[in-house]
Amino acid sequence: MLTIQDYAAVTGQDVINHLWQLAQPIQGMKVVHVNSTRIGGGVAEILTKLVPLKKELGIDARWEVIAGNDRFYECTKNFHNGLQGKEVPLSDTLLAAYEEVNKDNAEEMRSVLEEADIVFIHDPQPLPLLEWCPNRKGKWIWRCHIDLSHPHRPVWKYLRKYVLGYDASIFSLPDFAQSLPHNLYLVAPSIDPLSEKNMDLDAKEVLKTQLQFGIDPERPMVLQVSRFDRFKDPVGVIQAYRLAKTFVPSLQLVLAGGGATDDPEGEAVLSQVRAVAHDDPDLYILLLAPDAHRTINALQRAADIVIQKSVREGFGLTVTEGLWKAKPVIGGNTGGIRLQVLNHHTGFLVSTPEGAALRIRYLLKRPEKIYEMGRKAREFVRENFLITRQLKEHLSLMVFLGI
């Protein structure tokens, strides 16, 4: 089990001291986080880290998970898609299931929620809990991890009436927020530098991973780690690689993503990618297990350049992960990638395969630039996108709300 002090090796002791200082006035504060799953997905991932770290700092932090049923999950999946802009149906039966599940869960956790000084409700699944806690003592915050910039209106209209009862909302990026009549806060996502995905690996392990997949460690390699999703533009990445290869014939491309068997669209994208890749011996399509964090870590370290040529993106954690491995990232000029790829400094923002190819060629001809940008990239993540920064922002908010 990691402790806060372990992070000092990465962030410096000052950051850790600052966390203790911030926590000092709110030690003993009762804080409850509520979401709808303990494993799987980014929210669970972050709570797995944040809640124990808050506890270690003396905060009485708890993590509660609401239990649903099939109709509830069907409804909240529609919410998720609808909030991201898809036209989805809202049937009365599903909405009744959503409300009923929240009512039942409120019965179970009412005393914990009503007693809490601060309750963080993550995403739309547990939003109506507030209605069933009439004697709440503390402040309730809606923590939205979803891009709400272009929601399907009927879905947002329905959910907004629950959000209005909250004291504040938190979004990941300014572009993701909706206007609401209470305070809005911004907390960007982060990575854990000590997790298997991001911890330092020795050169032997990196080499072993390359050899395991038949990647030639002596030749240049560009990498995109992504689900096989059209918005991640894997075909555009292949086009960029082919254009760049005319100038750098030894170039290799690795597209690493999860097995897409339970996602019909993922399967279709993967087939298309395979067809476009044809039998290119320098193009590696790797289907990795969901827990292949160390393999992804090693591939990111083995790459000369990391690509994330998305045409639409939320935050883009793969960008942070690549930057943290001291790699310049060539990223699509969209969403959270724009916050991370500082054009010409930590990488390049591109809009077309041609643009990406130009930047690949530019960098591979200038190893000193790769080194220089990579160094800046790692420092940029150290300053801005590590879990300690996210924890600091949570503590600041809790201090502010607790006064």
Ligand code: UDP
């Ligand atoms: N990831 C993974 N295995 C895969 C593909 C992606 O572990 O096969 C990880 C990746 O390293 C990153 C996250 O899943 O941590 C993807 O987050 P991101 O914000 O980049 O994209 P999303 O998939 O949420 O759109």
